[in-house]
Amino acid sequence: DAGVTQSPTHLIKTRGQHVTLRCSPISGHKSVSWYQQVLGQGPQFIFQYYEKEERGRGNFPDRFSARQFPNYSSELNVNALLLGDSALYLCASSGRGNSPLHFGNGTRLTVT
């Protein structure tokens, strides 16, 4: 079975630009979460979506937004990019109940 897939794998943007990251969950998983991982740190929670509704939001500015589609795939959007937004952006999906998060390999975003 395919795991969580993310695209693109790498991305270079300039300050002030906008970026869209995409994620396809494991088949049958209805919940998708987004995390930001800066080098040398653990992942930090950005958003959680379940059945197309936002169920949780981390401590990130309004420049960060996301949505989930009817097929449970998801997009993370970041506006007005800052140098500090450079990081590995991880998407994770989970099944019912207290099942664990399964992560994709992330999108490496570099802002210059």
Added chain:
Amino acid sequence: EDQVTQSPEALRLQEGESSSLNCSYTVSGLRGLFWYRQDPGKGPEFLFTLYSAGEEKEKERLKATLTKKESFLHITAPKPEDSATYLCAVQAPWNSNSGYALNFGKGTSLLVTP
């Protein structure tokens, strides 16, 4: 506020030299404690979930244990392929702000040499 502290930050072991990684946590009502393995350039790979104090889980050379304040990841007779960063995360009960967010520690970078 939930806190997760992992120690040591880095650990170097000889092949076959057993050791333990520590994850200390404070959380208002633990829903679950999770261990992940992360290889360079990859996403975290799920290893274990622990739900209550006294619980233990095993997988090959890894064994995870849980108390009310900390969790240990014991590595028995490690091999070079066990080299990775090991991440611990806690999950609190659902709240209207963060949902079921995982709160991660910074990880322990493990290097096993032949």
